[in-house]
Amino acid sequence: MYYQAKKVIILIFLHTFLLSVALSCILPFVWMVNVSFKGQAEFDSDYGLKVATQLNWKNYKTVLVEEKFWRYFFNSIFYTSITVFLIVLISSLAAYSFSRLHFPGKNVIFFMFLTAMMIPLPAGFVPVYVLLNKLHLVNRTGYVLAMTNMGLSLSIYLLKTFFDQLPRDLEDAARIDGCNKLQIWWNVGLPLVAPAIAVVTIFNALNVWNEFVFASLLFTESNLMPLQVGLMEFSSKMVTQHTLIMAALTITALPIVLLYLKMQKQFVKGLTAGAIVG
């Protein structure tokens, strides 16, 4: 009886602790969505601490149409999908070769990719920006290429370790049936590493969607900006328009949150994968 009571008390204490931290994570976002449905006058009187009485979509309309957030949104989707497509294609080809095929210098090149992940480069964006400037690539192409490079090392590492664990029998069978290496990679290799590709896709999509530094350096024209840069511009222009800023923030956060709730396993794997390498 005594132990039972002690256990219950510990559990209550533990849950209170965990719940209060969980609330601190959720409440600011509840407030954010709540404010995004309010008019500025209503916000000024209650600071968004009362639940919005009606779903007022006016802020969203203003932000999306008049403030051109639909364009930022489209740009973000464009950069993210192109970059992720390139990374998956290039890194799965390279990972397959590193894992299965042989050529001189293979280990040295793989080691270079590994080292690249471990060196801290706090100003890594400076020389890349200068380079893009010299190559006249301060545009969409330059951004996509630079972002592709940022995701390559970890993606190659993840996919290679996954390829290493697969049995070779299927590939041998495909070879006997007359497939060349490219066909084996496409028809046998890629379907087998689909789970790892999902992780690589999520990890890189998140990276590009949330990227700010390069995007803010490269895109000074507002019709090229992705969401993160658009948000910064917008918030410095509209300092007092709290409700509009909250609607803009909601628009930026919503796709990531929805995707996260749907595929949280891949998110956690992708974001902790970098740690496991070290």
Add this chain to the structure above:
Amino acid sequence: MRSSFSDQFTNFSFVFPALLIFSIFFIYPFFYTFILSFQSYDLISQPKFVGLANFREVIVGDKDWWPSVYNGAFITFWALTFQNILAFMLALGVDKVIRGNKFYRVVFFILPVLSEIIIGLLMKQLLSSEPVGRGVLNQWLHQLNLGGMACNWLGVERVRLVTALVHCWKGFGWAFVIFLAGLQTIPEQLYEAARIDGAGLWQCFRKITLPLLMPVIALILVLTILGTMQAFAMILALTGGAGGLTEVPVMRVYNHLRGNFAGLACAEGVVLGIILVAVSFTMFFISKKIKEKYGVLPS
């Protein structure tokens, strides 16, 4: 099995696109950083070799550089202690509590998933105290009858600490997930055996959890230092530097590059990079010493 030259060429061609992009956007810029740091370059006219002038400017000339390193170190200190201890306690809790396990994991990890800009701008709105003494958080405190706590959260006296805490708030979910993964690799039998031998909760923690988790703890410490010293987008969105009070090193690099001082920005990056490599090597040796002290751990 020897493969022919054309075979090896095909094999290499699989790696070629990756190697090409990697060479142009990583290997070349990596060495280019060092060259640029000895030059004065405004991105328009020809770069000019200036020797060690940039480094002299960073290390002794620029009065704002070392304070910005201090600010970074200040935030890193809070991330190392507050953020990681909180994450560790949460992970211990979630590891023991089975019910609600998934709920907590999903909720805690949502902050690392969102971008630094979103977190920064959202907290800026929540914490702002304009007009003076008002603002969302203060109003809320008044409603909870805690009006005495209301203050200017992003004002001169507090902005550094508040920035550090917001950084911890965004980052603890990440440390939590890694701690939790580490805790769940510890086999339950060890605890059972210890309990049969009469060990209490504290002894179990001290003799099993802590030593077995040492590699994970060392890893998190190194990654926290590297990550926090290089973070700046959240702070840019939250305070914009607050007149130097929350300016961190990479923010200076970024602003110098925007101001077309590419050479100076590179020199700052090199100085910070050397500091970070030195710190992570020290950490690596310390954690090796700790591992030796605890002896060979069962794998």
